[in-house]
Amino acid sequence: MIKVVNLNKDFKTNKNTFKILKEIDLEVKNGEFISIMGPSGAGKTTLLNILSTIDRPTNGKVYYDNRDVGTMKNKELSKFRRDNIGFIFQDYNLLDSMSIEDNIALPLVIANEKQSKIKTEILRLAKFFGIEGHLKKYPYELSGGQKQRVAAARALITSPKIIFADEPTGALDSKASSELLNCLKDMNEKFDVTIIMVTHDPFSASYSKKVIFMKDGKLNARIDSTGNRKDFYNNIMNLLTSMGGEVNELL
Numbered sequence: 010m011i012k013v014v015n016l017n018k019d020f021k022t023n024k025n026t027f028k029i030l031k032e033i034d035l036e037v038k039n040g041e042f043i044s045i046m047g048p049s050g051a052g053k054t055t056l057l058n059i060l061s062t063i064d065r066p067t068n069g070k071v072y073y074d075n076r077d078v079g080t081m082k083n084k085e086l087s088k089f090r091r092d093n094i095g096f097i098f099q100d101y102n103l104l105d106s107m108s109i110e111d112n113i114a115l116p117l118v119i120a121n122e123k124q125s126k127i128k129t130e131i132l133r134l135a136k137f138f139g140i141e142g143h144l145k146k147y148p149y150e151l152s153g154g155q156k157q158r159v160a161a162a163r164a165l166i167t168s169p170k171i172i173f174a175d176e177p178t179g180a181l182d183s184k185a186s187s188e189l190l191n192c193l194k195d196m197n198e199k200f201d202v203t204i205i206m207v208t209h210d211p212f213s214a215s216y217s218k219k220v221i222f223m224k225d226g227k228l229n230a231r232i233d234s235t236g237n238r239k240d241f242y243n244n245i246m247n248l249l250t251s252m253g254g255e256v257n258e259l260l
């Protein structure tokens with residue numbers, strides 16, 4: 010579904026060019042749930058932003074179903090994102106002045122969808138995420154975990170094929186993290202949504218089906234889940250340990 014070929018990203022200052030992503034090749038198939046891990050500054054968010062078409066590479070190609078997104082103009086790209094991609098961020102990105110239901114509805118309102126369809130979809134997703142009792146409230150009245158489930162419902166309301174999540178559990182305690190991660194897992198398994206998630210946290214990563222590790226702008230390891238979350242967690246920890254002193258930085 011997504012194919013990345015020889016991707017490079019440089020950031021230039023007045024004097025220097027910093028090579029942030031180096032010769033990355035990657036394939037993401039439909040229905041995958043991938044975590045991207047690696048030390049701070051490894052380039053995870055930069056890669057996520059390029060994969061999700063928010064940012065463009067310096068060199069290399071990103072294909073969605075064989076379509077080169079680099080050839081799309083900005084307007085076309087915005088529509089492509091609206092139709093295909095959902096985002097979940099660490100800090101929720103909810104609008105404080107809007108009720109929970111209006112926050113969830115926003116992408117469909119922007120897409121000029123019918124009120125009746127919007128109502129049905131809000132209810133369906135609110136039930137799925139266990140937030141149907143909060144729809145008339147405002148973000149400040151909700152816990153972090155509830156806000157993040159609202160953000161997940163908003164990300165899903167356009168029925169995207171793929172969700173990008175950047176540290177979605179970064180601001181959550183362990184109970185709220187588990188609840189959100191179970192929702193993400195269900196989204197992946199029940200709605201067949203492809204998920205690509207950046208995380209520092211091996212516990213969060215253990216909910217995915219595959220982990221890729223980045224270091225110094227390169228992909229340098231990859232492990233697949235055995236299907237058992239505890240085993241996968243142990244495998245992730247073992248790999249982090251074998252990668253050396255970075256484990257402290259990662260936790």
Ligand SMILES: Nc1ncnc2c1ncn2[C@@H]1O[C@H](COP(=O)(O)OP(=O)(O)OP(=O)(O)O)[C@@H](O)[C@H]1O
Nearest residue numbers: 020021027029047048049050051052053054055056
């Ligand atoms: N717009 C930018 N201009 C210049 N340098 C940038 C820019 N964005 C990111 N960088 C640099 O690129 C490198 C990779 O950043 P990135 O945010 O992708 O890392 P990361 O692996 O997500 O880190 P973290 O885990 O700390 O969020 C960092 O050294 C960062 O300072």
